[in-house]
Amino acid sequence: MKDEIVSAIRSAETALLLLHDNPDGDTIGSGLALYAILSRMGKRAILCCNDPIPKTYRFLPGWDQIRKPAPERARHDLAIFIDCSDPDRAPQCLESLAPHGKVLNIDHHGTNTAYGDINWVDPRAAAVGQMIFHLIAALDMTPTPDEALCLYASIVSDTGSFRFDNTTPEAHEIAAALLRTGMDAGLVRERLFENRERGDIRLLALALRTMEITRDGSIAVMSVTRDIWEEARAEDQAMEGLVNYARSIAGVKIALLLREVEDNKVKVGFRARGNYDVGALAAQFGGGGHPGAAGALLEGPLAEVKARVMEAAGSLLGCSDTSLVSLWDSTLEE
Ligand SMILES: [Mn+2]
Known part of the structure; x- marks a missing residue:
């Protein structure tokens, strides 16, 4: 399934990245990391979310690029749903997908309804951030410290700081690889847990x-x-x-x-x-x-x-x- 995702991304020029409603650390962190990767690959991407980004996550690089969906002409090669078990939980803007455009569904909810043209659903992944980490490698790239920060925040969020049952050895291994990029783990701790209103x-x-x-x-x-x-x-x-x-x-x-x-x-x-x-x-x-x-x-x-x-x-x-x-x-x- 990942190969299909890789070739769909490689051949696309424009992409619409869709975050779920009431966005959490996983959809935001995963979306931002993928957005950064697509930008580095020279693609034009737009990040959309129906709801405002919670203050807690307004330190993740690129968060201010996330916008509310607006009507657009049909020009996108891809619509990528991130961490959405169901497309109804994300902006309804498929009219801006080009006629040849494809829907990619990247998620880890066991209840995912397989609504995409390409579905990559891995319920064993602790967070979608973990899947994006693999996707980056499959694209022959390595995460920058900023991208690593986003993915780390996504894994920390969805595992409850490595406490929930989804905290697998793999989740720890990926976290370790992200930390080795030189990202600032202290910033994640401070902004997620020591910054309460x-x-x-x-x-x-x-x-x-x-x-x-x-x-x-x-x-x-x-x-x-x-x-x-x-x-x-x-x-x-x-x-x-x-x-x-x-x-x-x-x-x-x-x-x-x-x-x-x-x-x-x-x-x-x-x-x-x-x-x-x-x-x-x-x-x-x-x-x-x-x-x-x-x-x-x-x-x-x-x-x-x-x-x-x-x-x-x-x-x-x-x-x-x-x-x-x-x-x-x-x-x-x-
Ligand atoms: Mn998630």
Whole structure:
């Protein structure tokens, strides 16, 4: 599959690179590295994303080149989807693809719908950044320190700093190769983990206060209501990683983060530990993702959505009592 990608890239003169909505470190880092490579190969590339780039990632070289999709004449030889399990999660601008143009789908989600003319989907890759690293080698090139920085940021993001189950020996090997380019790993650490907004911390405090857990301790849930969101005065990026506080509690197998995005619309983030597939769980509600991390958008009031999701999570775990108790409830530890 990679050979097909290599020849498609080599023969293209123009390319449209598409990042997924609510862009994360993987789609941004992978997209920027590929963008830089295409530019070095003398091709004209455009990077598009529907949503703004979170502040956290506004240090990656080239981030300010990422633009909102705009109508264009049909001139692109390639449309390259990066880290998109589904094309609906990316800008809809295929009208700017030339009639002979091809869609390349480069992704690592097991739930990828193989929507491309060429599909390169590797669910074993910890991050798409890892795949781009191989692609660069297949193009007989070596990453510059700036490109390495982008790929390293993508791998650090998608492996949760080399902590998640997708952290394979290969992920470490590629990270080592990237570090050897002389890139600044300290910058990634500082910008990703030591650069939090005050609103992020306010949201964390308020969200932790909502933590609920089942009596058997296997499911933990956090809820960000619209009131909480307003009180926190936070930006969207503050949500990132929040669910991991629920996931990190001893004994928790499934962690959920519910966010009331508007009236009767609740975004649910799912995280699992062990061999529970929350990707399948999210799919039951029209969402998707990885076995260990997934998301879905549900309709209904928060309490009702919570009840529906809890029932499904409970049946996945074989947990008979899915009633929730506040983490602050004094009877919990008795
Ligand atoms: Mn990814």
